[in-house]
Amino acid sequence: MWQPPERIKHELPPGAWPTAEQAAEARLFQPLVIGPRLARTRTWVPAMVPWRATEDGFVTKDVIDWYARFAHGKPGVIVVEATGIRDVASGPLLRIGHDRFVPGLKELTAAVKAASGGQTLLFIQLIDFLSIRRRPQREKFFARFLEITDSHRAALGNDGGDDELRTRLAALPEAELEEVLTPRELDDLQRGARERVTDLHVPAIAELPRVLPKLFADAAGRAIEAGFDGVELHFAHAYTMASFLSALNTRTDGYGGSREDRVKLPLEVAAAVLERVAGRGAVGCRYLGDDVIEGGNHIADTTWIGVELAKAGLEFLSISKGGKFEDAKQPKVGASSYPYTGRSGYECMPTIYSDARGPFARNVPLAATIRSAVREAGFGTPIITAGGICEFGQAEAILERGEADFVASARQTLADPDWFAKLRQGAGGEIRRCEFTNYCEALDQQHKQVTCKLWDRDGLDAPDVTLASDGKRRLVPPRWR
Numbered sequence: 001m002w003q004p005p006e007r008i009k010h011e012l013p014p015g016a017w018p019t020a021e022q023a024a025e026a027r028l029f030q031p032l033v034i035g036p037r038l039a040r041t042r043t044w045v046p047a048m049v050p051w052r053a054t055e056d057g058f059v060t061k062d063v064i065d066w067y068a069r070f071a072h073g074k075p076g077v078i079v080v081e082a083t084g085i086r087d088v089a090s091g092p093l094l095r096i097g098h099d100r101f102v103p104g105l106k107e108l109t110a111a112v113k114a115a116s117g118g119q120t121l122l123f124i125q126l127i128d129f130l131s132i133r134r135r136p137q138r139e140k141f142f143a144r145f146l147e148i149t150d151s152h153r154a155a156l157g158n159d160g161g162d163d164e165l166r167t168r169l170a171a172l173p174e175a176e177l178e179e180v181l182t183p184r185e186l187d188d189l190q191r192g193a194r195e196r197v198t199d200l201h202v203p204a205i206a207e208l209p210r211v212l213p214k215l216f217a218d219a220a221g222r223a224i225e226a227g228f229d230g231v232e233l234h235f236a237h238a239y240t241m242a243s244f245l246s247a248l249n250t251r252t253d254g255y256g257g258s259r260e261d262r263v264k265l266p267l268e269v270a271a272a273v274l275e276r277v278a279g280r281g282a283v284g285c286r287y288l289g290d291d292v293i294e295g296g297n298h299i300a301d302t303t304w305i306g307v308e309l310a311k312a313g314l315e316f317l318s319i320s321k322g323g324k325f326e327d328a329k330q331p332k333v334g335a336s337s338y339p340y341t342g343r344s345g346y347e348c349m350p351t352i353y354s355d356a357r358g359p360f361a362r363n364v365p366l367a368a369t370i371r372s373a374v375r376e377a378g379f380g381t382p383i384i385t386a387g388g389i390c391e392f393g394q395a396e397a398i399l400e401r402g403e404a405d406f407v408a409s410a411r412q413t414l415a416d417p418d419w420f421a422k423l424r425q426g427a428g429g430e431i432r433r434c435e436f437t438n439y440c441e442a443l444d445q446q447h448k449q450v451t452c453k454l455w456d457r458d459g460l461d462a463p464d465v466t467l468a469s470d471g472k473r474r475l476v477p478p479r480w481r
């Protein structure tokens, strides 16, 4: 992963742990309405893909155990991992693109309700993504993938058939290839072909605005049927909807270019989903406060977008940052590009090795600015912030200063799913604190079952411990007390 060149190793913020009485009075543990639902506390576990679904996207016992374990800590809200809205093969990513996925998801919602004693709201994150290929072997790329064009013929002299041209292209040194291939062809060779929302010549991409509102609405309908308390539309990071919102979206069909046109599809998706859910659950989205890439959205765009999303009736806005393909590291041959390896990825999941500002609560100013704009526009839409929040005093101060309405902690909750319960019981000193070195994120990158280095080797031989497929790690942390 990219790291700031300063590489300053930061200390964890000293824990300011409340007594049980102080916690009972704290803002963090007060309720707040989200659309038609009531969250019991302002604590939020944002979506994290743990790679525990079956190869064809079904809920497994491991998925259920994972979320039930989080639910034991009784956070206000848990958002289930990014879940695919289409009925297409997508590896062990959870799916909701067909009714056959509903029974498994029902078991999941029931298990979370039971484990939290009904104290935790369970949302599910709905995602659409475009296709991406692995970085090809050079020979294969020229022999099979590259489409030969007149421009290649002209560059190499227009003699000989395609096969000869392919052989000659494959033999060119890197510097000359840069002259002969288009930037897009070069990118396909160096990183693997990746669809963009601007590929209007591809029929499936051209028709996205026609198909996505219904796909999202159908998925949301299934989520409600399965017993979820709400849905989070994934408008963030490297995926389809964030790419529509981004200033890099130059589509010319009325869904790209100006801010008004870029937000059009997200608003149409929101409207379709709100209509389908019809008050039976909360409907919100996660989107980026800053794309952190050249030519992408920055805070002036994203405050405007936030107001539009609130105006459209979305019932919460969860603000993330970065996580883009555009600045991702070049993958190895045979591997896929991973959108959390560049600077934008760092900003999404900052590590302990940082610049002077450090990784803690680093993204709060984005949420605070968006919240102010949404409030000035007259909307009370709850705003969620995430990024290096791992301690009570820090979370409480964010709420006290009115920078956000919910405080989301992904990695701290992965390190210790009981940390909310420990805070409430005045046992903050017992919290297993995340070290922010991103062992978990490296597992995610390899699509391996995600665990935390602080607990995954503990008590491996205890009865009823389920091990990861490598046989070396437990899949859920031991219970507290």
Ligand SMILES: Cc1cc2nc3c(=O)[nH]c(=O)nc-3n(C[C@H](O)[C@H](O)[C@H](O)COP(=O)(O)O)c2cc1C
Pocket (backbone or CB within 6 Å): 046, 047, 048, 049, 050, 081, 082, 125, 236, 286, 320, 348, 349, 350, 386, 387, 388, 389, 408, 409, 410, 411, 412, 440, 441, 444, 450
């Ligand atoms: C293993 C892992 C998987 C993640 N998967 C998702 C995801 O499915 N959807 C999403 O919006 N964010 C995802 N994230 C990002 C987190 O939700 C969160 O925004 C990020 O980790 C920063 O918060 P933190 O500092 O509290 O960890 C993931 C993070 C991790 C560590």
Ligand code: SF4
Pocket (backbone or CB within 6 Å): 411, 412, 414, 415, 433, 434, 435, 436, 437, 438, 439, 440, 441, 451, 452, 453, 454
């Ligand atoms: S693996 Fe590291 S970064 Fe991830 S939750 Fe555990 S301590 Fe935190």
